[in-house]
Amino acid sequence: MLRIITQRAEARSELRRICDRTHDDQVLHKEATVREVLQAVQRQGDRAILHYTSEFDRHDLKADELQVSGSELDAAYQQVSKELLDAIRLACRQIETFHRQRIPKSWVHFGDDEIVLGKRYLPVDRAGIYVPGGQASYPSTVLMNAIPAKVAKVPRIVMVTPPGSEKGINPAVLVAAQEAGIEEIYRVGGAQAIAALAYGTETIPKVDMITGPGNIYVTLAKKLVFGTVGIDSLAGPSEVLIIADKTANPVFVAADMLAQAEHDQMASAILLTDDSVLARKVVDEVERQLSDHPRRLLTEKAIAHYGLVVVVESLEIAAELSNEFAPEHLELEVADPWALLEHIRHAGAIFLGCSTPEAVGDYLAGPNHTLPTSGAARYASPLGVETFMKHSSLIQYSPTALQKVAGAIDLLATAEGLPSHADSVRLRVRGSQELP
Secondary structure (H helix, E strand, O other): OOOEEOOHHHHHHHHHHHHOOOOOOOHHHHHHHHHHHHHHHHHHOHHHHHHHHHHHHOOOOOHHHOEOOHHHHHHHHHHOOHHHHHHHHHHHHHHHHHHHOOOOOOEEEEOHHHOEEEEEEEEOOEEEEEOOOOOOOOHHHHHHHHHHHHHOOOOEEEEEEOOOHHHOOOHHHHHHHHHOOOOOEEEOOHHHHHHHHHHOOOOOOOOOEEEOOOOHHHHHHHHHHEOOEEEOOOOOOOEEEEEEOOOOOHHHHHHHHHHHHOOOOOOEEEEEEOOHHHHHHHHHHHHHHHOOOOOHHHHHHHHHHHEEEEEOOOHHHHHHHHHHHOOOEEEEEOOOHHHHHOOOOOOOEEEEOOOOOHHHHHHOOOOOOOOOOOOHHHOOOOOOHHHHEEEEEEEEOOHHHHHHHHHHHHHHHHHOOOHHHHHHHHHHHHHHHHOO
16 A cells, blocks of 8 residues: 655654665565676686576577577568567667767867867777667667667677576567667576676677666676676666646546556655645555456565655755655656756656656657666766767877976975876976077
């Protein structure tokens, strides 16, 4: 049953509990398992990949079956409807159009005394995209990860995803990958897939950046290989926080909460409202929509454990609580969402107005749906083109410019006890003064 809370202190306590829901006693045990997988893959390569795929995914593969074949890629187009293909292509266009606006630009500034400063942006050489799979299908995750990498002009992009029924990959996922320009795909999932991307095997290449969400084992693996490779984020269970006033439609609000809760039993759906009548209507509507929900058991568990309705004194207080929670998805279903936006500081993606459900952003609005979770929106941002790029600083000083700052550098280097730093400047300045 969805709970209604009216006390601010209790609401804060519950929001903290929900935000910290992945910090359970089993994490250390799971991390030990992940470490074992990473070490085995690093030492044994494909042999370890095949062993863990058999143990965890119950699929006995041979090394030459790891990569999805060209014939499988071609066949996938025959297994999706024209309507779905059209939807995938529309999403591709929308996502690419948005991300093309965010390409970091190299720049150079020519200052006085022939001082040149700048930044040079380049893509990583190789990117690895993890797409959850098995019994599920997430073509949208393919697009949201692959398209920014292609826009960034990463030279080599590979995708890994767990095998499903009869070792196959969902055809919609394969079609989405090809539409996004990815054809190097491997049927491997879990911590072993992250290990393969981080260290490389005989079949799967080592990459420089790993992106994409997964279960707790995938997340722990990404955490442990960070430093050997770059990662996008440590994704936790999905979450939505809705701020609504009396103008909101309780049917829409309930549907949006269930849209989040149906992801998995640890997903959270939270409503903050200044209208107690709306709060009760939403609770009743959630129960009604759950009655014949195709994923009722899972969704009910999420709502029971991590669903919450809080009645607050004002929308400003709702914004304050939202900022403390820093939600992955924030919906502003209020009469004037742009005015309330001024009070929002932390959120992965913000959906403004009653006609903008989170599902629009999940699939084809354009902005990325790979977002910071578990309060990480306080310091982190959505996945984007810049995730797949790095920059180098550019610095050039003329002899005249170096001479002007030599004294200051000498003082700073001496203060830090680094005489050769000072000498590296002093010798150049002395040499330039002795030139004819």
